[in-house]
Amino acid sequence: MKKIKKTQINQLFEAVKNEYSVVAPVIKEGVISLDLITDISQIPSGFTEDEKGNSYKVAKSSDRFFSYSRPYLPFKRFIIPPEFVFMKVVKNDGRINFTEVIPDKKIALFDIRPCDLKALQILDDVFINKNSHPDSYYAKAREKLFIVAVTCFSPTENCFCSSMGISLKPEHGYDILITELKDSFLIRAGSEKGSKFLERIKAEEVSQTDLVEEEKTIKETEKKINKKVSTENLSQILYSQIDSKQWEKVGSKCLACTSCTQLCPTCFCFNIVEKNSTDGSYSERIRVYDSCFNPEFATVHRFNIRQSIASRYRQWLMHKFAYWTDQFGSYGCVGCGRCITWCPAGIDITEEIKKLREGYDNH
């Protein structure tokens, strides 16, 4: 662990940029979003989101460097893009040739918060570790990632990561971890790759006072996270509520717009479509994000097993908090709160869980 001056963050950024394309939070279209950046000044320092229920505002309000929260878009978009060609098919002299498209970009995720870092580990389980047919595209893209995590001192009102067992300062899963103190940054390496970068930066020793300040800030921030989900026995309780009246109620409100699944950092569903040249000599196989709210999602042999919006909402909530535990041994939610902020119908998944739990308690 080392300590650097605030002005030295640029050196760290440049060192990473020399080897990787850097993806980081930026202000775009009026929100804190995510994009490739080439200069540290593109980071929205000093801005903070105000997320209440499903309202969103950004304002200049703080002098901290990492003043904002997790970005609007999830990082998964830069590992498995929303839409990409993964196979090219060419017909030539009666033969059909298939060429797999392999991701070749070395990407650094700069400033990923603990919730999104955990989401990445969940996706690793989904696509590689707990998958009997590991996803070769994901695996390749993942290998090339460099991860700069940041201890989170700026939760929004919709964040409930602590309920999902996530600490504001991650323990592992990063190459470099940055913690912002009042006058400096603490930098930890979490991998060999990370250590090499730190060696190149002239740094100071960390003092006991710094660690006390770090600990104190974490404690203070934890107190700001007011949204909670009780996860005790949760999947069992949800299974018992599979026929609850609550699904119809929330189904009448839900627009089945798919936004929650698209912004959720762990939702992984995709569809495969084919685009042909008009002479039939060439085609591209394209992988594109899908959603269990898509009306066609559960259509099997022309019969749709989830026609009602209620049944689709149930799939989403049950997958995140019940089925996921059977499939992958963890919840499929990291408490980032994006689905709450960006739900046009104002549905709050934590409130829905509360109501289902009440249904169980009152039984």
Next chain:
Amino acid sequence: MKIGVFKFASCDGCQIAFFEISKELIKMDVDIQYFLEAQSENHFDHFDVSFVEGSISTPEQEERIKQIREKSKKVAVIGACAVSGGIQSVRNFMDFFDVLSSVYPSPDYIKSLEKSKPVSDYIDVDYELRGCPINKSQLLEIISSLYLGKELVLPSYPLCLECKIKGIPCVLILGKPCLGSITVAGCGAICPSFSRGCYGCFGPIKNPNIQSLKEVFEDHGFGDIYSHILTGFNAYNREFRGNDEKD
């Protein structure tokens, strides 16, 4: 492949898409038999696929569309007029004779049906291309699918999915009225990508949650705008017209 392109009550705008994909059309072995806007020699004989623009608004059109059906293996309706009745279908919600006499000084000379209706109210339709106007890539997709004999896949999901795939922040949450959640995708989320709300030119998804979105608009304090924007190009779509008029 023999193609016909026909126009009914409409602005001719959707047919323009054929000119936009003309380079691709030339590469395919398609024989355009009938297309008044594009050629002077036309044959009304037999069609593998007929594309129909425009709503059915006069008694002659009612007859003509039935003839087209008889002569065509497949019928594809293109654009909001043919799919839903078009902007002219707002008259369906008013008194017909009031409308007629407010437009024409001598309404007796006008032969018009009381309602402007979608083509599917008169004949069976095989494919629907949405939009006001349609999207040219979707038009090419329909033609090349028929040509190559592959299954046609057009989106049935709401615009919001297309919007999120593009990474556009929800304009509704940012305070603008948007019909994206009840409108079918396919345009490429044009309006939200310019920070504007969707006004639904692609028409409704199947079983849209109209009531909930209405309440969302009210909660945002958008006033009575909801019913106004629904009374547009797709006002007479089956998903929107009154329940008593579904058939």
